Amino acid sequence: MGSILLGASELRALTRSPEKPMVLILLGPPGAGKGTHATPLSLSLDLPHISTGDLFRAQIQSNSSLGQKAKFYIDQGSLVPDDLVLDMLFDRLKAQDCAQGCILDGFPRTLAQAKALDLRLENKSQILALNFHVPDSILIDRIAGRLVCRDCKKSYHKLFDPPATADLCGECGGRLYTRDDDQASIVSKRLEVYREETMPLIDYYAAQNDVLKEVDGQGAKEQVFQDVLNALPSFAKAISSQ
Ligand code: AMP
Numbered sequence: 001m002g003s004i005l006l007g008a009s010e011l012r013a014l015t016r017s018p019e020k021p022m023v024l025i026l027l028g029p030p031g032a033g034k035g036t037h038a039t040p041l042s043l044s045l046d047l048p049h050i051s052t053g054d055l056f057r058a059q060i061q062s063n064s065s066l067g068q069k070a071k072f073y074i075d076q077g078s079l080v081p082d083d084l085v086l087d088m089l090f091d092r093l094k095a096q097d098c099a100q101g102c103i104l105d106g107f108p109r110t111l112a113q114a115k116a117l118d119l120r121l122e123n124k125s126q127i128l129a130l131n132f133h134v135p136d137s138i139l140i141d142r143i144a145g146r147l148v149c150r151d152c153k154k155s156y157h158k159l160f161d162p163p164a165t166a167d168l169c170g171e172c173g174g175r176l177y178t179r180d181d182d183q184a185s186i187v188s189k190r191l192e193v194y195r196e197e198t199m200p201l202i203d204y205y206a207a208q209n210d211v212l213k214e215v216d217g218q219g220a221k222e223q224v225f226q227d228v229l230n231a232l233p234s235f236a237k238a239i240s241s242q
Pocket of ligand 1: 030051052053054056073074075077078079080081085105106107108109110113181190
């Protein structure tokens with residue numbers, strides 16, 4: 001796809017309506033690149049990046065009661081029950097930085113979560129979804145070598161995108177680690193859960209006019225990100241028709 005090369009301010013103007021803040025959902029299987037692209041997208045659009053997985057990992061790190069409950073499910077590769085996810089996410093959405101919209105990474109993951117989000121937003125925000133399409137063989141290779149920064153959450157890959165200094169984040173100097181749930185046995189369960197619970201969301205959003213855009217997430221990081229930026233202007237119709 002040719003590059004449209006919109007500047008950050010043009011992108012923001014296209015994707016931001018004063019009446020209806022944009023809630024941009026990043027959909028796709030584990031390892032599809034949702035987190036990788038959410039960070040630069042958050043900078044380009046000046047919207048907060050909210051990852052329910054990161055929120056849970058922060059709860060686990062602080063050993064809160066929510067963290068202890070969530071860890072039980074995360075360690076098995078299962079989904080955390082909807083009520084725990086919804087309370088945590090809706091609390092986060094109350095923060096002032098979400099007033100102009102946000103980027104959701106890893107949420108919703110079930111139809112019940114998607115419907116709860118619709119109810120919570122009361123039609124006052126415009127939901128848009130980008131679905132990252134990546135074949136399983138690529139996902140497994142990506143997850144198998146994934147390293148994540150404990151501090152800024154930037155992800156690297158042992159082979160495809162290694163850090164310049166072993167075990168250290170080139171962005172913030174934080175320590176890199178391998179997520180417990182990135183072990184092969186748990187990844188296959190996460191992919192199965194994705195197919196059963198999360199894939200139906202593609203049809204859910206595709207059934208709504210101009211809400212869903214597909215992105216080919218297979219290529220190099222820079223190319224995929226360019227495709228993400230190219231997909232955004234096509235949301236303008238949904239936004240301007242409000
Ligand atoms: P992620 O970092 O998005 O891959 O999420 C890591 C794990 O956190 C998932 O495998 C789930 O166990 C849990 N999790 C994150 N987001 C959700 C969600 N929206 N619903 C249920 N569980 C979630």
